[in-house]
Amino acid sequence: MSLMADAISEPPIFVNGRFFVQPVTGVQRVAREMTSALRAQYGSRLRVVGPARSMRQEAEGVAPVGCTSGQIWEQVDLPRYARGGVLLNFGNTAPLLHRRQLVIIHDAGIFETPKAYSWKFRLWYRVLQGLMARGGAKIVTVSEFSKSDLVRNLGLPASRVHVVRPGSDHMGRQRADAEILARHGLHPGGFVLVVGTLAAHKNISALNILARMLEGRSVPFVIAGGVGGAAFSAASAELPQPARYLGRVTDAELKALYESAACFIVPSLYEGFGLPAVEAMTCGCPVVAADIPALRESCGAAALFCDPRAPEQIAAVVLTLLDDAPLRERMREAALQHSGEMTWKKSAASLAAIIETL
Incomplete structure (x- = not known):
């Protein structure tokens, strides 16, 4: 009887599913994969909720709740629905009025690389994350490097910030769509790949010299990913030329690109972890990475490193x-x-061990 009573008394675990209505970048990838893995662990105790006004049919297993959307939904509707339970927030933000919650803050980019973001985005995140830091939320991040940055910028004791590193095995489960190669005239082992945005801290403009050298060898230089977004500053880098810009690609197309590229480049000036680098590794793609702390931590000895501020060295x-x-x-x-x-x-x-302390 006591075991049954304990099980019944366990509070429900809610997941802030706002990420299901957002374009998939590294933050949303972590949120989706972490949610899936926690479902396998917690079963029906885990309940994923999202803003009803923005929900799309493909968000399977997500309960649409509330009557608003965006930040208002997160601050008003979400805490009302999750009252009495533990709330998990995987995308840098969380409602200020929920008592028992955990939030993953992926990096301290708004403090360390402020020029990469719009002033409105910086202001909102600084206010929100500052208030979360002073509240009782469990703070989790994705690397020891990000932890040190958050401790310094948010004025937190190190004991308040926990590290849970992302996985990368989702790429192994994905089936490659090789049609993207034929569509763009690419051949296995015959091109160099970059995945990212034109945000300033992604440092794509440092690849101009490499792009010209690859053209001299008739080796395509391929860039996949979005051009930025409302969060990023308008003063973003220009696209290196010459290059083949593919725009956003599906997960299946991305796997085909990773598997077929001669190498993958991450030239970033700042990262919290660098998930695309380990995604490429999972697909057996050699990686050339910027010599910055987060990428040293996530890539270990499995990448070649170069100075991101030295375009000639990258090339x-x-x-x-x-x-x-x-x-x-x-x-x-x-x-x-x-x-x-x-x-x-x-x-x-690792995350479940932190959740249980709530």
Whole structure:
């Protein structure tokens, strides 16, 4: 009887499903995969809710609630619906009026790279995250580097910020759509890939020299991803030329690109973790990464590193990799081994241990 009473007394766990109505970037990817992994652990105790006004049919397993949308829904409707339960927020923000909750803040970019964001976005996030830090929410982030940044910028004791690293095995479960290669005249092993936005901290403009060198070798330089968004500053970088810009691609198309690229480049000046780098590794793609703390942490010894502020060095490392087939094979094997340890099941288990303290 006591075991049954304990089970009945356990509070429900609600997931802030606002991310289901947003374009999928790294933040939304973490939210979707973490939710899926936690469902396997908590079963019916886990309830995912989203703003009814914005919900789309493809958001399967998400209960539409409330009568508003966006930030108003998150601050007003969500805490009202989740009253009495534990609330999980995976996308940097959370309602201020909920008592028992956890929020994943992926990085301290609004403080460390303010020029990359619009002033309205910076102001809202600084106010909101400052109030969350002074409240009782459990703060979680994705790397030790991000933890140190958040501790410093939000004035938190280190004990208030927990680290749960993302997984990358979702790419292994995805079936590749190779039609994207034929559609853009790409051949396996015959192009260099970048995935990202034109936000200033992604540092895409540092690849102009590489783009011209690749053109001289008749090697396509391929860029996939969105051009930014309302959150980012209008003073974003220009697209490197010459390059083949594919825009947003599906997960299946992205896997085909990762699997077929000669190498994948992450030239960022700032990251909280760098999920695309480990996604590429999961697909066996050699990675050239900016030598910054977050990418050192997430990629370990499985990537080649270069100074993101030295375009000539970036180009030299990439061309060395293209010219050295044995090196590419070693990097491919290192990538597969490194990323194989990064699973969402492990991530969810780490997060669940924090959830239980709520």
